[in-house]
Amino acid sequence: MDAGLLAQHVMNGLMLGMMYSLVAVGFTLFFGVLDVIKFSHGDVLMVGAFAALAAYTALAGQALSPWLMLLAILAAAVVAMGLLGMAIAQAFVLPLRTAPALNTLLITLMLGTALREAVRLFYPQGANPKPFPALLPKASIDMGQFNLRADNAIMFAAGILSIVALQLFLKHTKLGLAIRAVAQDEETARTMGINFTMVVLITFGIGSALAAFAGVMNGLYYNEINFGMGLLLGVIGFSAAIVGGLGSIYGAILGGFLFAALQTIGAVAVPFASAYKDVFAFGVVILIMTIKPTGLIREKISERV
Amino acid sequence: MAREQGKRASILPGAAVLAVVTAYVIAILGADKQNTILILFGAGAAVVVLAGLFGLLKPIGRSFAAHETAFNWLAILAMLLIAGVFREEHFVLLLLVTLMLYAVAALGLTIQFGYAGVVNFAGASFFGIGAYTSAVLTVHTALPHLAIIFLGGVTAALAGAILLPPILRTSGHYAAVVTIAFALLFRSFIEVNDVLGGPQGLHLPGMQVFGWSFNDNITVGRWDISFYMSYFLLSLALLIFAFGLVQRLERSWIGLNFDALRLDETAASCFGIGVARWKAVAFLLGNMLIGFAGAVSGMVAGFVAPSNYTFADSLILVSILLLGGIGNAWGAIVATAFVVIVPEKLQTIQEYRFLLYAVMVILVLLFQPEGLLPRPVRRYFQS
Amino acid sequence: MTNVAPAPLLQVEGLTKTFGGVLALDALALSAGSGEVVGLIGPNGSGKTTFFNVTTGIYKPDAGSIVFKGKNLAGASPQTIHRAGISRTFQRSRLSLPLSIFDNIMIGAHTRRFNGLVFNLVCRGAFKHEYERMVEAARALLKVFEPELTDRLFEPVMGLPMIDRRRIEICRALISEPSLLFLDEPSAGMTHEETHALMDNILRVRAVHSSLAIVIVEHQMGVIERITDRCAVLNFGRKIAEGTYREVAGNAEVQEAYLGAEL
Known part of the structure; x- marks a missing residue:
């Protein structure tokens, strides 16, 4: 294989990895503060992408510059999903705190179905794949046989920026400290006067906003979104979070890129079977669960007998 | 009391x-x-x-x-x-057959999820494995059709066995994601696999048992009876078998072992109960029932296609359990009747059914988590 | 070590367990002979429950041996250890609340019931026979603790008061007729009177099964004083004293370990 094609695959893998990582970080944040898995996460991502598309449709007559337009729809998606995430936590996740953990899983799974179906049924022609506007510059730098596309580079940089920003927020702000305190030890955090409910809501808001960001990125990258896209991204993002050891942000990012790498290698190694790429991806999920069910970075021991 | x-x-x-x-x-x-x-x-x-x-x-x-x-x-x-x-009504009989086969699948899921607490979000996939098995075997082999139905269940159980290592080594969320990944994998696989007909699926001939063709209409004296009556009787027999099996399981030490490991794995293992063993038994038995039902459904429909065995369908099976009351066999049957009949009769709902069930399950989980017909305390024998 | 006494029922040597760098058990040695009641005391977090969890196979020890009836069980599965004859209760009651009293006790009888698929599903006559024997066994055991409960065998445990739940938990541990019973804080969550009544029950069990060895973790020193033959005191995973309750209670190091705590 020539170097140019290889570089193309690497770029593709990096983009995929960035999206998976953003989803996985959300799962890790939720698990950190509440020890729950929110299975509707992938569908929140999808709704985020549709929210951005709706904002685009609404603003289409305003003759905004592409950059301004991008910022506007990104802001719309991020804010809307942040609020949706908080609402989900408040209405569906927090009330089930005392119920078996499985109930939280079930309710968010059903919530994901409801979101998916709502978009399919109520978004205009929601059952069909929708074209997503290409708002980033189409320029590319020719490097031998490899084209470095500006839009890809910008998206990747933006993804890294958002993760760095999240880290800075968690490390250096009071609120971030509160989130980490709750993740460490909920009871102690409560006795220290931390508003637990508030921390949970904000964490769900942030995680869902990240999902919206990933959703917009997904739309820009593939120039198309559909109501079912969240399912695949959710499952892979969750698996990535598990591979990285639920609860660790670096682990989640590592897991995201690992998954993308495996998928890309699979596509390169067996190009004739490209139709099986999803089969391969889910096969890897199952395989990893078989080999290393608790993740590559060990999960904290939580059960007290 | x-x-x-x-x-x-x-x-x-x-x-x-x-x-x-x-x-x-x-x-x-x-x-x-x-x-x-x-x-x-x-x-x-x-x-x-x-x-x-x-x-x-x-x-x-x-x-x-x-x-x-x-x-x-x-x-x-x-x-x-x-x-x-409704002996002359094809549509009604087909609806009843669908109801009973779904009920059998829901009973299979009851063993896994309701009793042993092994989550399975790939119920429709195992149903599909049964159906595809019956399609492939009826087209390519001369095996008797009843044997093919049996093999449909066995194949589903064996396919499920592949998932056992990750399911036994993990629990809760992890096992859930394994089955979800399998559901998506299965759907994707049958969609792109040309041997299995791709998105169009496969057609299969009607069922024959001891020379009796199930796809012929029946005339008894002055009565003309829909050919679906044969499938109705077969499905009813399967449902009776499944119900009997599930009920006897529940009223035995095995049902008790299932409950023990669902409610507290650690305590169960401290009293010598082999957690992995019973989880495996529940998962295999459940998938076998689901596979039986799937195999019959393939023969009834005359064709199998990927769009019938989606993740959404798997979620419907889980919804049936949650609505009916987890672990209550009668609850599962009543809930199946509701879930199958309502959208078929109320055309306006048809399109919205996934949304409707999702919302109903969310409400049940929030306000009545033990389901609409909670499971009663076990009695081993009738008093 | 002397070589006169016969080997005790349970002989634990050098048992060590760490959790993420914290030493929960530090080369612990403990023995219990047939018919003996051994108390395990020590401040919170001193490793008492960890000792139970390691000896019953929930956690694997990092080092050390657990010789029970002459066989080393260190690292064996909880199932194997239970089958060898060790049974237990849990600090936080771990009954299956939606299940009936009978079902809960039967969970403990796993080794006494026949679990074959054909026997359970097809041979219902034979199953019924065994079931009736089990009902009798459960009734007989329950009678030692609270005769009133024998009439409520098929009611869910959910609605019962704490003391009855403790009784059922002990019945669940005893129905397999173990040689060694671990009781993890049986008095937790009960009033003084209830604790007293439960101890009467345990003494009665002891009188009936004279060879049963019991290791009991308990915070209420009155309980320890009343029912144990011998006590071991743990602190930071180490055994700091051993002897009769009176000897141990007078030990300076023990008093220091408990400084500020109840004694």
Whole structure:
């Protein structure tokens, strides 16, 4: 294989990895503060992408510059999903705190179905794949046989920026400290006067906003979104979070890129079977669960007998 | 509770309710006009709610429990009566067949999820494995069709066995994601696999048992009977088998072992209960039942296609369990009847059914987590 | 070590367990002979429950041996250890609340019931026979604790008061007729009177099964004083004293370990 094609695959893998990582970080944040898995996460991502598309449709007559337009729809998606995430936590996740953990899983799974179906049924022609506007510059730098596309580079940089920003927020702000305190030890955090409910809501808001960001990125990258896209991204993002050891942000990012790498290698190694790429991806999920069910970075021991 | 043990509840309340329900189901299945159907559904819901408010449900439940064997036979009789009324109606019989096969699958899931607590979000996939097995074997082999149905269940169980290592090594969320990944993998696989017909799926000929062709209409004396009657009887037999199996499982030490490991794995293992062993038994048995049902459904429909075995369908199976009351076999059957019949009769709902069920399950989980018909405490034998 | 006494029922040597760098058990040695009641005391977090969890196989020890009836069980599965004859209760009651009293006790009888698929599903006559024997066994055991409960065998445990739940938990541990019973804080969550009544029950069990060895973790020193033959005191995973309750209670190091705590 020539170097140019290889570089193309690497770029593709990096983009995929960035999206998976953003989803996985959300799962890790939720698990950190509440020890729950929110299975509707992938569908929140999808709704985020549709929210951005709706904002685009609404603003289409305003003759905004592409950059301004991008910022506007990104802001719309991020804010809307942040609020949706908080609402989900408040209405569906927090009330089930005392119920078996499985109930939280079930309710968010059903919530994901409801979101998916709502978009399919109520978004205009929601059952069909929708074209997503290409708002980033189409320029590319020719490097031998490899084209470095500006839009890809910008998206990747933006993804890294958002993760760095999240880290800075968690490390250096009071609120971030509160989130980490709750993740460490909920009871102690409560006795220290931390508003637990508030921390949970904000964490769900942030995680869902990240999902919206990933959703917009997904739309820009593939120039198309559909109501079912969240399912695949959710499952892979969750698996990535598990591979990285639920609860660790670096682990989640590592897991995201690992998954993308495996998928890309699979596509390169067996190009004739490209139709099986999803089969391969889910096969890897199952395989990893078989080999290393608790993740590559060990999960904290939580059960007290 | 102890007070009631002295005198046995009368059979009359239960018998009356069964008669009314049978008549009601016949009315619903026979109704054509959307308005009539809507009124019937409304009336049914109102009667149940009122009966609940006036505290009538408990005595009825006691009556059923006290005369269990009698009511099991009466329920079979009621099903036969309903089928007799609609003997010429292809559509109604097909609906009843679908209902019963889904009920068998829901019972399979009851063993796994309801008893042993092994989550399975790939129920529709195992149903599909049964169906595809029957399609491939009827087209490519000369095996007798009843044997093929059996093999459909065995194949589903074996396919499930592949998932056992990750499921046994993990629990809760992890096992859930394994089965979800499998559901998505299966759908994707049959969609792109040319040997299995790709998105169009496969066609298969009608069923034949001992030279009797299931796809011929039947004439008995002056009666013309829909060819679906053969499938109806087969499905009813399968449902009776599945129900008997599930009930005996529950009323045995095995059901107790399942409960023990579902409720507290650590405690169960401290009393010598082999957690992995019983989880494996539950998962394999459950998938086998689901595979049986899938194999029959493939033969009934005459074709199998990927769009029938999606993740959304798997979620419907789980919804049936949650709505009916996890671990309650009768609850699973009643909930299946609701989930299958309502969207078929109310055309306006058809399109919205996934959304409707999702919302209903969310409400149940929030306000009545043990389901609409909670599972009663185990009795090993009828008192 | 002397070589006169016969080997005790349970002989634990050098048992070590760490959790993420914290030493929960530090080369612990403990023995219990047939018919002996051994108390395990020590401040919170001193490793008492960890000792139970390691000896019953929930956690694997990092080092050390657990010789029970002459066989080393260190690292064996909880199932194997239970089958060898060790049974237990849990600090936080771990009954299956939606299940009936009978079902809960039967969970403990796993080794006494026949679990074959064909036997359970097909041979219902034989199953019924065994079931009736089990009902009798459960009734007989329950009678030692609270005769009233024998009439409520098929009621869910959910609605019962704490003391009855403790009784059922002990019945669940005893129905398998173990040689060694671990009781993890049986008095937790009960009033003084209830604790007293439960101890009467345990003493009665002891009188009936004279060879049963019991290791009991308990915070209420009155309980320890009343029912144990011998006590071991743990602190930071180490055994700091051993002897009769009176000897141990007078030990300076023990008093220091408990400084501020109840004694």
